[in-house]
Amino acid sequence: MRKSTIILLIVSILTACSDKTEQKTKDPIRVDTEIAMVGANGKGMSYVGVVEESEATAVSFTSMGVIKRMLVKEGQMVSRGQLLAEIDASTSVNSVEIAKASVNQSKDMVKQAEDAYAQAKDAYDRMKILHDNGSLPEIKWVEVETRIKQAETALSTARTGVASAQATEKIAHKGVADTRLIAPVSGVVGKRQLDVGETALPSQAVVSILNINTVKVKVSIPETELKNIGANTPSVVVVEAINKSFNGGHIEKGIQADITTHTYDIRINVANPSHLLLPGMVASVMFPSIQSGMNAHVFAPVNAVQKQPDGSNFVWTVDEQNKAHRRVVTIGHTAGNRIAILDGISPGERIITDGHQKLSEGSKVVY
Numbered sequence: 001m002r003k004s005t006i007i008l009l010i011v012s013i014l015t016a017c018s019d020k021t022e023q024k025t026k027d028p029i030r031v032d033t034e035i036a037m038v039g040a041n042g043k044g045m046s047y048v049g050v051v052e053e054s055e056a057t058a059v060s061f062t063s064m065g066v067i068k069r070m071l072v073k074e075g076q077m078v079s080r081g082q083l084l085a086e087i088d089a090s091t092s093v094n095s096v097e098i099a100k101a102s103v104n105q106s107k108d109m110v111k112q113a114e115d116a117y118a119q120a121k122d123a124y125d126r127m128k129i130l131h132d133n134g135s136l137p138e139i140k141w142v143e144v145e146t147r148i149k150q151a152e153t154a155l156s157t158a159r160t161g162v163a164s165a166q167a168t169e170k171i172a173h174k175g176v177a178d179t180r181l182i183a184p185v186s187g188v189v190g191k192r193q194l195d196v197g198e199t200a201l202p203s204q205a206v207v208s209i210l211n212i213n214t215v216k217v218k219v220s221i222p223e224t225e226l227k228n229i230g231a232n233t234p235s236v237v238v239v240e241a242i243n244k245s246f247n248g249g250h251i252e253k254g255i256q257a258d259i260t261t262h263t264y265d266i267r268i269n270v271a272n273p274s275h276l277l278l279p280g281m282v283a284s285v286m287f288p289s290i291q292s293g294m295n296a297h298v299f300a301p302v303n304a305v306q307k308q309p310d311g312s313n314f315v316w317t318v319d320e321q322n323k324a325h326r327r328v329v330t331i332g333h334t335a336g337n338r339i340a341i342l343d344g345i346s347p348g349e350r351i352i353t354d355g356h357q358k359l360s361e362g363s364k365v366v367y
Contacts, residue, residue, distance in 0.1 A: 027364075028322070028364040028365055028366040029324075029355060029358050029359060029363055029364070029365050029366070030355055030365070030366050030367070031316075031318075031324075031352045031353075031354060031355030031356065031359070031365045031366070031367050032352070032353045032354040032355055032367060033318055033350050033351060033352050033353060033367040034300075034301075034350070034351060034353055035238045035245055035284075035348060035349070035350055035351075036298045036299075036300060036341070036345050036346070036347055036348065036349045036350070036351055046284055046285065046286050047219045047220070047221065047284070047285045047286075048219070048282065048283070048284060048285070049217040049218055049219035049237070049268070049282075049283045049284075049285045050217070050218050050280065050281070050282060050283065051215050051216075051217055051218075051239070051270075051277050051278065051279055051280060051281040051282075051283055052215060052216045052217070052218050052267070052279055053190070053210035053211055053212050053215060053216075053279045054211050054212065054213070054214045054215055054216055054269070055185075055187075055210070055211040056190065056208050056209070056210050056211075057184060057185050057187070057208065057209045057210075057211075058205035058208050059084060059181060059183065059184065059205065059206055059207050059208070059209060060181075060200070060202070060203050060204050060205050060206055061087060061178065061179075061181055061200045061201075061202065061204075061206065062178045062202055062203070063087075063092075063175065063178045063179070063202055064199065064200065064201050064202055065087030065088050065089075065091075065179060065199070065200060066087060066088045066197065066198070066199050066200075067085055067086070067087055067194055067195065067196050067197065067198055067199075067200055067206070068086050068087055068088050068089075068196065069085060069086045069196065070084075070085045070192065070194075070195055070196050071083055071084055071085060071086075072084050072085070072189050072192075072207065073189065073192070074189050074190065074191060074192055075188060075189060076188065076189045077186075077187070077188050077189075077275075078183045078186065078187065078188070078189060078209060079183065079186045080183055080184065080185050080186045081182060081183060082182070082183045083180055083181070083182060083183075084181040084182065084183055084206070084207055085180075085181040085206055085207070086179055086180050086181065087179045087181075087200055088179070089176055089179035092172065092175035092176040092178070092179055093176060095172040095175055096169065096172040096173055096175075096176055098172075099165065099168045099169035099171075099172040100169060102165040102168065102169070103162065103165040103166055103169050105165075106158065106161040106162040106164075106165040107162055109158040109161060109162075110155070110158040110159055110161075110162055112158075113151070113154045113155040113157075113158040113159075114155060116151050116154060116155075117148075117151040117152060117154070117155045119151075120147050120148040120150075120151035121148060121151070123144060123147065123148075124144050124145070124147075124148045127140070127141065127144045128144075131144075181206060181207075183209060184209075185209055185211070186209075186211075187209040187210050187211045187212065188209070188210050188212055188275065189207055189208070189209060189210075190207075190208040190209065190210040190279065191207065191208050192206070192207050193205050193206055193207065193208075194206050210279060212272055212275055212277065212278065212279070213271075213272060213273065213275075214249075214269055214270065214271055214272055215269075215270050215272045215277045215279070216252070216267040216268065216269055216270070217237050217248065217267065217268040217270055217283050217285060218265055218266075218267050219265070219266050219267075219268065219285050220258070220261065220263040220264070220265055221263055221264050221265075221266055222262065222263055223257060223262045223263065223264060226253070226264050226266075228287070229251060229253070229266060229287065230251070231250060231251050231252075231253070232250065232251070233251060233287055234247070234248070234287070234288060235247070235248030235251070235268055235285055235286065235287050235288075236248065236285070236286045236288065236347045236348040237268065237270055237283050237284070237285055237348075238283060238284040238285075238286070238348060239276075239277060239281050239282070239283045239284075240282075240284070241281050241282070242276050242277070242281075243350070243367075244276060245348035245349070245350070246270050246271070246272075246277070246348070247270075247348070248268040248269070248270055248285070249268065249269040249270060249271065250268075250269045251266055251267070251268050251269070252266065252267040252269070253266050254266060254267075268285065286347060286348075288347045298340070298341040298345045298346070298347060299338045299339065299340055299341065300315060300338060300339060300341055300345070300351055300353070301337060301338055301339075301353045302337050302338065302339045303337075303353065303354065304316075304351055304352065304353045304354075304356075305329065305331060305339055305341075306356065308328075312328055313328070313329050313330070313331050314326050314327055314328045314329060314344075315327055315329055315341070315344075315345065315351050315352070316351065316352035316356045316359055317345070317349055317350060317351055317352070318350040318351070318352060318365060318367070322364060322365055322366065322367075323362050323363065323364055323365070324352060324356075324359045324360075324361070324362070324363045324364075324365050325361060325362070326361055327344055327345065328344055329341050329342075329343065329344030329345055330342040330343040330344060352365070352367075
């Protein structure tokens with residue numbers, strides 16, 4: 001009995017130790033990393049840029065009023081047609097009620113004018129027979145003609161009054177609608193200029209809506225280097241704030257230089273479907289294709305390159321799920337403490353520079 005108890009105790013201890021060991025292996029391994037760059041000594045043709053929205057729409061009320069409700073926050077995604085804010089609508093609602101009453105009154109006047117015209121027309125038809133037969137004095141016939149013309153004028157005026165009252169009611173309804181601020185486009189709320197209790201003036205921006213499905217990275221390029229960059233020059237954009245790199249797209253080149261720095265602004269379009277890139281983020285921009293010759297390679301720290309038993313070289317890379325993967329590479333010349341990677345790594349990929357001693361394929365890492 002005692003022997004079996006001891007055996008069970010040993011098994012329990014071993015199982016617990018095994019569970020702890022397994023748990024430890026599941027914990028992310030801390031490593032140091034850097035983004036693979038292109039160029040001489042690994043520095044390459046690199047610039048600092050700032051992320052901008054592709055479009056900004058300032059949204060404002062068309063009438064003046066005190067903001068009663070603000071329904072969106074900065075950074076919130078909104079859809080076209082969504083209600084953003086409201087101003088006090090009491091005055092506009094009163095105007096609608098007054099306009100409705102005016103329409104009803106005008107319709108009553110039309111009904112009265114129609115009745116008066118019908119009576120005048122009946123009298124005219126009867127008196128015309130007598131007039132045509134010579135049985136009605138001329139002065140009486142003049143009175144009949146005058147009466148029906150007056151009835152026609154009164155009816156026309158009454159109908160015009162209804163149309164005018166209805167137009168006024170339509171304007172009043174628009175006034176109520178204008179107390180609601182509706183998003184004209186989809187995007188993310190950039191900045192709230194006004195808040196509840198403040199008075200909004202016509203055409204005064206209340207919020208701005210930014211389109212960040214595609215962003216632009218603004219970079220200042222020295223005038224002596226601008227000739228190397230064209231509309232379709234490949235670029236790699238690295239944003240350390242989110243530990244991501246992106247392939248740049250079409251480039252828009254400015255034509256007016258900064259008087260002081262003699263630089264020109266370019267804007268690189270970058271697809272941003274996940275909205276990870278936000279306006280104001282700082283980015284590093286590299287142009288791999290501008291350089292030529294032996295220096296136009298990815299460079300990495302020498303200690304990032306490891307050797308396999310078969311003699312081939314490899315480095316550890318990090319994917320978007322923060323998992324480590326072994327990547328076979330072809331190495332070239334060294335420059336100081338850095339070495340050229342001729343093949344196997346693309347610009348913008350994240351490589352592990354330290355902490356790879358405990359790694360295995362697929363290890364979860366933090367950096």
